[in-house]
Amino acid sequence: MLITAFDLVKHGEKKGLFSNQRKSKDRISNVSFQIEKGQCAGLVGESGSGKSTLARILLGLEKIDGGEVQIDGMPADKWRRMNRGKMSVVFQDYLSSVHPSFTVKEIIVEPIRLLKQNQNLDQKVLSLLEQVRLPSSVLNQYAHQLSGGQLQRVCIARAISTHPAILILDEVLSSLDVSVQVQILELLETLKQELDMTMLLITHDVEAAVYLCDRLLFLHEGSLVEECQKDELFEVSHPFTLQLIDSLMPFQLDKK
Amino acid sequence: MPFIDVKNLSVHDPHQQKNIVTNITFSLHQQRCLAVIGESGSGKSTVAKALIDLVAPSLEVEGTIIFDGKTLTNQEAYQWRGKRISFISQDAMNAFNPIETIGHQMIETFQQHLGLRGKEGKAHAMAGLTRVHLKNPYDLMKKYPYELSGGMLQRVMIGITMMLSPDVIIADEPTASLDAFNRREVIRQLHTLKEENGVTLIVITHDLGVVQAIADELMVMHQGVMLEHGSAKEVFTSPEHPQTKHLLETRLRLSAPTEALRQQKRVEALLC
Numbered sequence: 001m002l003i004t005a006f007d008l009v010k011h012g013e014k015k016g017l018f019s020n021q022r023k024s025k026d027r028i029s030n031v032s033f034q035i036e037k038g039q040c041a042g043l044v045g046e047s048g049s050g051k052s053t054l055a056r057i058l059l060g061l062e063k064i065d066g067g068e069v070q071i072d073g074m075p076a077d078k079w080r081r082m083n084r085g086k087m088s089v090v091f092q093d094y095l096s097s098v099h100p101s102f103t104v105k106e107i108i109v110e111p112i113r114l115l116k117q118n119q120n121l122d123q124k125v126l127s128l129l130e131q132v133r134l135p136s137s138v139l140n141q142y143a144h145q146l147s148g149g150q151l152q153r154v155c156i157a158r159a160i161s162t163h164p165a166i167l168i169l170d171e172v173l174s175s176l177d178v179s180v181q182v183q184i185l186e187l188l189e190t191l192k193q194e195l196d197m198t199m200l201l202i203t204h205d206v207e208a209a210v211y212l213c214d215r216l217l218f219l220h221e222g223s224l225v226e227e228c229q230k231d232e233l234f235e236v237s238h239p240f241t242l243q244l245i246d247s248l249m250p251f252q253l254d255k256k
Numbered sequence: 257m258p259f260i261d262v263k264n265l266s267v268h269d270p271h272q273q274k275n276i277v278t279n280i281t282f283s284l285h286q287q288r289c290l291a292v293i294g295e296s297g298s299g300k301s302t303v304a305k306a307l308i309d310l311v312a313p314s315l316e317v318e319g320t321i322i323f324d325g326k327t328l329t330n331q332e333a334y335q336w337r338g339k340r341i342s343f344i345s346q347d348a349m350n351a352f353n354p355i356e357t358i359g360h361q362m363i364e365t366f367q368q369h370l371g372l373r374g375k376e377g378k379a380h381a382m383a384g385l386t387r388v389h390l391k392n393p394y395d396l397m398k399k400y401p402y403e404l405s406g407g408m409l410q411r412v413m414i415g416i417t418m419m420l421s422p423d424v425i426i427a428d429e430p431t432a433s434l435d436a437f438n439r440r441e442v443i444r445q446l447h448t449l450k451e452e453n454g455v456t457l458i459v460i461t462h463d464l465g466v467v468q469a470i471a472d473e474l475m476v477m478h479q480g481v482m483l484e485h486g487s488a489k490e491v492f493t494s495p496e497h498p499q500t501k502h503l504l505e506t507r508l509r510l511s512a513p514t515e516a517l518r519q520q521k522r523v524e525a526l527l528c
Contacts, residue, residue: 178506
């Protein structure tokens with residue numbers, strides 16, 4: 001598996017019908033990158049840097065105005081049509097990404113049903129719940145009865161229910177407490193080893209990206225400014241990346 | 257004598273028949289910074305709001321709050337709010353009036369609290385926006401809140417607070433919607449306010465990195481109860497309650513890979 005993005009361009013939207021603004025800035029300009037099979041890449045950037053747009057482009061939720069995305073050597077559209085359910089996503093807003101009148105079981109089962117793999121549904125759901133470390137007692141509960149961390153786990157279970165080859169995690173941690181963030185990160189780490197997926201973690205938190213990813217891509221105002229292996233984090237050279245790393249606020253016990 | 261003295265502060269919800277916050281007692285000297293940490297739903301925001309009488313009217317607040325030697329009553333809270341005690345709220349989006357420009361709201365605030373009119377108010381607003389490193393303050397003042405991002409509004413709010421030069425700043429998750437660079441900048445600004453202007457700070461947060469950067473004292477809350485209270489150093493080095501240990505330990509685990517790399521490369525972390 002190889003995701004190759006070449007020279008992606010996405011123009012900004014015009015502000016409104018009567019706006020006198022001639023041309024808005026590009027949301028994504030000339031972004032090229034590769035993600036290898038089984039690799040976990042981290043896309044790090046500030047808010048408004050276009051990282052979520054990039055994820056939506058990979059998912060085919062947004063059209064591109066230039067460039068090309070290839071997966072496994074074929075155009076992304078064709079790959080997605082041939083491999084339904086092989087690309088999953090988990091969003092930041094867990095509450096609005098599940099159906100409010102579905103139980104947890106229905107939420108997780110839905111993508112499996114859509115792919116018409118209806119055998120042993122109960123067993124599949126139970127093993128999925130076990131994989132995301134949730135007790136089986138949540139099966140018949142509704143989304144509003146669960147805590148944020150639990151619901152995010154349900155979303156992850158739904159995402160991996162179709163055995164995806166590519167998993168895109170769009171700011172999965174930002175609306176959770178720090179202690180829950182760590183639990184989710186640990187879960188993703190084990191899933192990464194168990195399931196052999198290609199992962200793309202989109203985040204603004206460098207520490208979280210370093211925790212999970214092998215490779216980091218830094219996005220700034222729509223263009224890819226730097227990419228590095230995890231071990232080379234402190235050898236970056238672009239001013240934006242340096243600024244980002246300098247402004248980390250680490251928590252250390254021995255210093256203070 | 258402590259500047260802020262809170263005794264047995266409880267907030268009760270009569271509709272659901274339960275306490276949101278139970279028996280909070282702490283005191284804080286001038287030019288000190290208290291950080292309140294806890295998971296979401298632990299009642300830390302409610303404590304902050306109860307300190308300046310901003311909780312919803314349906315809730316019952318009990319206990320005494322002594323501020324600069326005087327008991328805080330509704331009337332005094334009304335007088336002091338803004339000028340002497342400033343509050344930086346969590347969701348900047350709802351803190352501004354949607355149908356007035358940013359500049360208008362800033363000038364109005366300065367007129368109300370500092371008695372500045374016309375050009376003086378405008379100059380003050382410009383200075384406030386410059387202090388929080390916002391670009392093009394002149395254009396910014398003509399904009400409406402919906403045109404700015406959450407992080408920018410948060411900085412506008414902090415800018416207003418700085419220019420009011422209050423004695424106490426209560427900041428409810430001041431860095432929640434900010435990215436790493438701005439978070440550091442805001443924390444640095446709060447730190448200088450404390451050191452140079454003698455401001456007393458109460459910071460509500462869940463980010464232990466922030467706590468370590470500015471806090472002198474630390475209060476840990478869980479389900480409306482105060483678990484631990486002491487100097488930040490002490491709580492960090494010898495946490496007593498398992499919940500505190502859990503909070504510290506998970507945060508350490510998040511930092512661990514980055515810190516390992518940092519040590520390997522011998523790069524020093526910048527401290528505030």
